[in-house]
Amino acid sequence: MRFIALLLLLVPALVCAFEPLNTDDAGTVAKDRNQIEQYFFKTASHGGGTANTVDISTPGEEYFGGGSAKAFPLTYTRGIAENTELSLGATYFASPRGNYSPASNKVIAIKWRFAEDGDGKWALAIKPTIGLPGTPQQQVHGLGLGLPSYGLNLIGSSYWDPIELHINALYTKSLYNTNYLIGLSDSPNRTNIIFLSAAPVWTVVPGFKLALDVGLTTNPPSNEQYLTNYALLAAIFSPTEDIDIGLSYMQSAENMGIVISNVGVRASRSEIGLTWRF
Numbered sequence: 001m002r003f004i005a006l007l008l009l010l011v012p013a014l015v016c017a018f019e020p021l022n023t024d025d026a027g028t029v030a031k032d033r034n035q036i037e038q039y040f041f042k043t044a045s046h047g048g049g050t051a052n053t054v055d056i057s058t059p060g061e062e063y064f065g066g067g068s069a070k071a072f073p074l075t076y077t078r079g080i081a082e083n084t085e086l087s088l089g090a091t092y093f094a095s096p097r098g099n100y101s102p103a104s105n106k107v108i109a110i111k112w113r114f115a116e117d118g119d120g121k122w123a124l125a126i127k128p129t130i131g132l133p134g135t136p137q138q139q140v141h142g143l144g145l146g147l148p149s150y151g152l153n154l155i156g157s158s159y160w161d162p163i164e165l166h167i168n169a170l171y172t173k174s175l176y177n178t179n180y181l182i183g184l185s186d187s188p189n190r191t192n193i194i195f196l197s198a199a200p201v202w203t204v205v206p207g208f209k210l211a212l213d214v215g216l217t218t219n220p221p222s223n224e225q226y227l228t229n230y231a232l233l234a235a236i237f238s239p240t241e242d243i244d245i246g247l248s249y250m251q252s253a254e255n256m257g258i259v260i261s262n263v264g265v266r267a268s269r270s271e272i273g274l275t276w277r278f
Contacts, residue, residue: 018166019075020234020246020271021213023199025166026123026157028113029079029277037075039246039273044068046251047265063093064183064220065142070094073105083113093143100137104144107131111155120159127153129172136180146177151193162203170195174220182220189220201236209236213250229256244275 018025019037029035043063063069075089091105109129116123129151134144151172158165172193176182182189197215204210213232219225234248250269251259258264 020248026125028085035077041271142183147175242277
């Protein structure tokens with residue numbers, strides 16, 4: 001079986017989310033302030049037997065290859081207005097390695113918070129993204145796509161003390177160079193990708209949060225099942241107001257039953273990293 005899901009980059013993929021979650025929030029970096037998110041993730045396959053041929057493609061990171069991957073996604077964000085931010089992202093792959101650049105998944109995004117409650121109880125934002133094309137060899141080995149991609153994420157956030165809830169609805173036009181394989185596979189990919197997710201976040205005590213992130217995405221190979229489901233658990237520790245240390249563990253599979261039971265063909269991603277605002 002083959003599990004290929006949107007990453008949007010990216011993380012990053014085109015999602016460029018509220019690290020270490022897949023789901024983004026409607027908040028923006030304050031005007032003239034900066035933010036750097038430096039993370040490390042590792043993917044793995046489970047339940048595929050001794051051949052271990054399950055493709056590792058997990059929502060939130062754009063990797064279409066077969067086998068495991070280790071990578072360092074980096075995102076820089078600048079607040080350009082009180083309700084608007086600009087972000088630049090890329091991912092450095094420690095593995096797999098080959099005759100191609102390890103730097104891929106280059107993404108440009110703008111988030112605009114266009115509506116919000118005066119008391120800060122809710123907010124709405126939109127986030128258009130552009131994914132820059134990778135090289136043909138990067139596409140062949142699953143490190144991004146050989147043509148530009150673009151997407152639009154509608155983000156809703158609600159805030160109640162001590163709970164907040166974030167919901168995303170993302171559409172991506174995921175173009176690729178049809179003259180080359182994707183992740184060493186010649187199966188044609190869907191190019192219209194939908195990603196839906198929700199993430200409740202609980203402030204346990206000041207400076208420490210727990211989150212559950214669940215969602216589904218259309219599955220790019222056109223000859224495979226249409227949807228992939230995922231569930232992610234995360235913890236965020238903030239030793240200061242401007243520093244977050246996050247870690248998460250996610251599993252994705254063809255249905256939520258496999259994800260919850262932890263039995264069956266599935267993929268996983270473990271992630272840890274740092275967010276610094278200055």
